[in-house]
Amino acid sequence: MIATHLAPLVTAADLTSRVVDGALVFVALLCLLCGYRVIRGPTIPDRVVALDAIATNVIAIAVLFALKTDRGLFVTISIVLAIIGFLSTVTVAKYVTEGDIITRGNE
Amino acid sequence: MTLALAATVGALFALGTFLVLREDLVKVVLGLAVLTQAANVYLISMGGITEGTADSVPILAAHGAKAHETADPLVQALVLTAIVISFGMTAFLLTLSYRAYQENGTMNVTEWEQ
Amino acid sequence: MRLSESHTDEPNHEAAVRRWATVTTTIMRTTARVVVPIILVVSISLFLQGHNYPGGGFIGGVLTVAAFTLVYVAYGLDYLEVGVLNRDVDYSAGIYExxxxxxxxxxxxxxxxxxxxxxxxxxxxxxxxxxxxxxxVHLPLFGEVELASALVFDLGIFCVVVGGLLLIFSVVGAE
Amino acid sequence: MEPQLPAVATAVALPFVAAALTPLLYRFVGEAVGYFGAAIAGLSFVLVVSQVGTEGTVSVQWIPSLEVAVRFHVDGLALLFGMLASGIGVLIFAYSAGYMQGKPNLARFYMTLLGFMGSILGVAFAADLVVLFLFWELTSVCSFVLIGYHTDDDESRYSARMAMLVTVGGGLCLLAGLLVLAAAAEMAGVEAFNLAAMLADSASVAAQLKEVGLFVPALVLVTIAAAAKSAQVPLYFWLPRAMVAPTPVSAFLHSATMVKVGVYALGRFRPLFHGVEWTLLVATLGLATMTVGAVLAVRARDIKELLAYSTASHLGLMVAGFGFQTHYGADAGVFHLLNHALFKAALFLVAGIVTHQVGTRNVEELGGLARDLPVTAAITGVAALSMAGIPPFNGFYSKELLFEAAWETAVANGDLAWLYPATAALASVFTVLYSLRFLWLFLGDRPDSVGSVSRPSLALLAPPAVLAALVAVLSVAPHLGIEFVVQDAASATAVEPVEVHAALPLSVSGPALMSLGAIAVGVAIFPAYGRLQGRLDAAHGATTRLHPTVLYGRVLTATDEASVRLSGFVHNGLIRTYAWWTLLAACGLVLAGYVTAAVGLPTPLAVETSVAMVLVLAVSVLSAVAVAATDTHVTGVLTLGILGFMVAIFYILASGPDLALTQLVVETLLLLIFLLALEEMPAFYGELEWDVAAKDAALSIAVGVTAFVSVLLTAPSGDGGLTETAGEYVERAVPDGGGTNVVNVILTDFRAFDTLGESIVIVLAALSVLVLLAMRTRGETQ
Known part of the structure; x- marks a missing residue:
């Protein structure tokens, strides 16, 4: 009984896990907000930027989950997404500006 | 957890079905994509979802690590292939829709000539 | 890579080379130049470590596909042929050829x-x-290395995914 | 003594093998292939006869997991039936070789006939419910081909289809009944599909059936099947129609084989269903058929039609015999099975000879043929008197046994049970009448219309002569047949010890008086045969609306019209309609399944919930709603992107790094391919039609509810640990697969075959795209 009384109210590990859980919820809320922007628009560039922001949120969630589970392999996900995340943005941008995403020959 | 998952899967299936039944071919393809996601979520939820911990990832920490805490790897293996296949199928369906549009001059299936 | 200049004076080729400059912005092309090798390296590493870490034939495959599509988006469909391999492309022929x-x-x-x-x-x-x-297997520098026959199988999957999906992209993209 | 598996199996399999060889053989030997068939039938016959006296079950495993085996049970009844089928088969093949000379499609004819004989032998010896059903339906299929021999004739096609519909419809009832039996047997601790074991333990199976309240349904289902096959009231109408087949087929189908299958099945199941309900249903059915068949036979003007109705009538006699609980009933059924096969086959062959030689089948145009066809007349005399049940011919003995059974039942039960002997006697009067009429073809005056009649060839004459000789032998010395096989056969169908007796009654008794009375009345009325026919015609005309043939036609027309209307509704050429109905049906079935299985919803509905995951799932649903609601293609694709990302987060939170990786990369590629396709297509959707949308929304909600309930009912609560399979994969991943990524090890090691199949799907998708786009002009330019 005395030992519990003397122990700190919140251990360091416990604190980390609570913060990570809270951050996960926060990022999920951010996804909700970005989702609103994608759905409402009003222009396509708005939607694309919001979608890109969601991708960034996914990176954050992967890292947070890596912290939560203490398994570094989830960082791989964020790395991969970080590398290729801009591909979709570029594609949409090209679609909007030029109307032709992959060009061929002398067209 | 089960209730939220069930509601999600139900809603996704309902919306996917609604989209599949539309006249517009692109909507049909979008609907199939939604249905695919719904089916994948359903499959994963069949494996049972536990709170994420160091042991819950079906990639063992080391050779010989204790194994009985992991999430169901079987459904993950099934879904992994399902994702790639569904991409191939979506690409095929899009091509098919495009060709149908080219041949018929409209995206509306009810306006096609017999 | 074959660096022969034999085809460069043909008009088609020159037109293509000139066209790359106008396909996308310089930012896009520079980014692609930097990122594509990184993606390829990551995808190969994911493919190789698949047996013990996240990865494998499917993931490595789709990531490689992403790298190539990035090249297509940035430089157009013929860049790999004309710009990298220095080959000539017959533009009048169908995509099947x-x-x-x-x-x-x-x-x-x-x-x-x-x-x-x-x-x-x-x-x-x-x-x-x-x-x-x-x-x-015991290798001099790496120490104990596991050699799984599953890797060969995974290589097959990798090739199927890369070949199949890139085929789809190039054919659809050529439309 | 134990039967030998090779002998029985060969006897059954030989006709099928021969059937497969027939087309080939026909190329070399032509019409002589009929004698080949006769030889095969003879071989089977010898093999069956070699097993006489044995009893037991022999089996080969077929579907071990379902306890289905190719199992043959050999006992008296099976041997009797097998001997009839193969023995008469020999004569039929020999007769066909003469009769079918110069006819077309002989290869098909003999092939089907052989297959038909094989299936009959299969039914006779099958001791497994699945095998029994297969052979049973095979007889229906073969008979369809045989009855429809004249493929260019509408009448023939119509009759073949009618026989097929009735007998196969009955077969479906049999299937249902057999499944009920199998379930009951399993509950009673007997091997599920093992008929022999079931019969050996019939008391406990029957008790089990009664306990679960399925005794009467099973009884009714089996009886319907037997009634359809054996042309019982009211399903007899296909039988006279089937007379469009060539005469050898009629003789084979209607004397020894096809129609006897139902009777045989009743005999088989008799020990199982033995009881009051059995008598009430089966005996009544049999006696009704006996009477109706006999009356209609008297009315018939065509000799083959007369014989057909007479067949129905005699089948009724056998069914009624099996229906009575007393062992006399079993004796009557089994003994008449033999007697009828002999005399009826002979009479059919005679009818064939008459048709062949005189050229008409009309009773009224025939008469006094004895001078032209003396041998045929002698054969007919023996067979027809046996059919009429005139002592001392063998038909009399078995009919007398039926009278005894009916009499005994009436004495025991009194009151309404007296209707049994009364009906039996009435039917006998008509039997005597039409038998005499058939005999009169050869006696009486010879009409002028009958021209010169040539003698039939030996090939045509020998088979009926053999049959008539057998009838004569059995008439003089019935104990020969009884000792040889009838006694054993009757024992197999009875629950108590049986002593079959066949002797002329020497003392005055009820049954003897019934016989005497029936014969006397029949002979007395015979001079007024024409007037009686007139009366019957009038009665027949007055009841046209109730005839089974008319009802059959009405049902068929109604079904036809209903399906046209239904298909116009469901099958309107739009794939959306098909999807709509298919999904609706699937939802209905799934939900109905849940309701009937009475599965309760899991009690702790909300298990520990992670807020982040619930948020993610909510966003995914919202984005899906947005996809459904958007009005441009690009917006739809971008909103689909949110769904993809949310599902990826879901994979992360569900501890699936591989999945999340793949999902994220594929998501990017998906956006790319959508945009690639969209740049070629119009950007806007058409107008939403509200009435259609409302209908689709209703279905979508049904689908959603089904999915919702399915997840709730099937998803594990989360703390149950891994399933057995998954647990084993995790355990074995490192030692057997050599990798710590269990998902990848499953993909490449444990379930590599699945992965191979999946890679083939990708290849096919790529090839399809290639063909659709790059090779589209190829077909047109060439």
Whole structure:
């Protein structure tokens, strides 16, 4: 009984896990907000930027989950997404500006 | 957890079905994509979802690590292939829709000539 | 890479080279130049470590596909032929005759053959079709290295995914 | 003594093998292939006869997991039936070789006939419910081909289809009944599909059936099947129609084989269903058929039609015999099975000879043929008197046994049970009448219309002569047949010890008086045969609306019209309609399944919930709603992107790094391919039609509810640990697969075959795209 009384109210590990859980919820809320922007628009560039922001949120969630589970392999996900995340943005941008995403020959 | 998952899967299936039944071919393809996601979520939820911990990832920490805490790897293996296949199928369906549009001059299936 | 200049004075080729400058912005092209090798390295590493860490044939495959599509988006469909391999491209021909397309076709056929072949290989050892095995090899620098026959199977999957999906992209993109 | 598996199996399999060889053989030997068939039938016959006296079950495993085996049970009844089928088969094949000379499609004819004989032998010896059903339906299929021999004739096609519909419809009832039996047997601790074991333990199976309240349904289902096959009231109408087949087929189908299958099945199941309900249903059915068949036979003007109705009538006699609980009933059924096969086959062959030689089948145009066809007349005399049940011919003995059974039942039960002997006697009067009429073809005056009649060839004459000789032998010395096989056969169908007796009654008794009375009345009325026919015609005309043939036609027309209307509704050429109905049906079935299985919803509905995951799932649903609601293609694709990302987060939170990786990369590629396709297509959707949308929304909600309930009912609560399979994969991943990524090990090691199949799907998708786009002009330019 005395030992519990003397122990700190919140251990360091416990604190980390609570913060990570809270951050996960926060990022999920951010996804909700970005989702609103994608759905409402009003222009396509708005939607694309919001979608890109969601991708960034996914990176954050992967890292947070890596912290939560203490398994570094989830960082791989964020790395991969970080590398290729801009591909979709570029594609949409090209679609909007030029109307032709992959060009061929002398067209 | 089960209730939220069930509601999600139900809603996704309902919306996917609604989209599949539309006249517009692109909507049909979008609907199939939604249905695919719904089916994948359903499959994963069949494996049972536990709170994420160091042991819950079906990639063992080391050779010989204790194994009985992991999430169901079987459904993950099934879904992994399902994702790639569904991409191939979506690409095929899009091509098919495009060709149908080219041949018929409209995206509306009810306006096609017999 | 063949650096022969034999085709460069043909008008088609020059037109293509000139066109790359106008396809996308310089930012796009520079980013692609930097990022594509990184993606390829990551995808190969994901493919190789698949047995023990996240990764494998499917993931490595789709990531490689992403790298190539990035090249397509940034430079157009013929860049690999004309810009990298310095070959000539006949623009009047259909996409079916396109050399990259037939290369992708060969790639996934090769992948399928490797997949089935690795399965048949098991038969030679008196095992069941498609059963895999592994062994540990001692290499001078790396120490103990695990050598799994599943890697061959995974290579087949990798080739099928890369060949099949890139074929789809190049054919649809050419439209 | 134990039967030998090779002998029985060969006897059954030989006709099928021969049937497969027939077309080939026909090329070399032509019409002589009929004698080949006769030889095969003879071989089977010898093999069956070699097993006489044995009893027991022999089996080969077929579907071990379902306890289905190719199992043959050999006992008296099976041997009797097998001997009839193969023995008469020999004569039929020999007769066909003469009769079918110069006819077309002989290869098909003999092939089907052989297959038909094989299936009959299969039914006779099958001791497994699945095998029994297969052979049973095979007889229906073969008879369809045989009855429809004249493929260019509408009448023939119509009759073949009618026989097929009735007998196969009955077969479906049999299937249902057999499944009920199998379930009951399993509950009673007997091997599920093992008929022999079931019969050996019939008391406990029957008790089990009664306990679960399925005794009467099973009884009714089996009886319907037997009634359809054996042309019982009211399903007899296909039988006279089937007379469009060539005469050898009629003789074979209607004397020894096809129609006897139902009777045989009743005999088989008799020990199982033995009881009051059995008598009430089966005996009544049999006696009704006996009477109706006999009356209609008297009315018939065509000799083959007369014989057909007479067949129905005699089948009724056998069914009624099996229906009575007393062992006399079993004796009557089994003994008449033999007697009828002999005399009826002979009479059919005679009818064939008459048709062949005189050229008409009309009773009224025939008469006094004895001078032209003396041998045929002698054969007919023996067979027809046996059919009429005139002592001392063998038909009399078995009919007398039926009278005894009916009499005994009436004495025991009194009151309404007296209707049994009364009906039996009435039917006998008509039997005597039409038998005499058939005999009169050869006696009486010879009409002028009958021209010169040539003698039939030996090939045509020998088979009926053999049959008539057998009838004569059995008439003089019935104990020969009884000792040889009838006694054993009757024992197999009875629950108590049986002593079959066949002798002329020497003392005055009820049954003897019934026989005497029936014969006397029949002979007395015979001079007024024409007037009686007139009366019957009038009665027949007055009841046209109730005839089974008319009802059959009405049902068929109604079904036809209903399906046209239904298909116009469901099958309107739009794939959306098909999807709509298919999904609706699937939802209905799934939900109905849950309701009937009475599965309760899991009690702790909300298990520990992670807020982040619930948020993610909510966003995914919202984005899906947005996809459904958007009005441009690009917006739809971008909103689909949110769904993809949310599902990827879901994979992360569900501890699936591989999945999340793949999902994220594929998501990017998906956006790319959508945009690639969209740049070629119009950007806007058409107008939403509200009435259609409302209908689709209703279905979508049904689908959603089904999915919702399915997840709730099937998803594990989360703390149950891994399933057995998954647990084993995790355990074996490192030692057997050599990798710590269990998902990848499953993909490449444990379930590599699945992965191979999946890679083939990708290849096919790529090839399809290639063909659709790059090779589209190829077909047109060439």
């Amino acid at each position: 396109h050399r990259t397309v037939s290369a992708y076709r060969r790639l996934f056929i090769f992948g399928l053959a490797v997949t089935v072949g690795s399965g048949l290989g098991a038969l030679l050892f008196g095992e069941q079709f498609l059963s895999q095995d592994y062994t540990y």
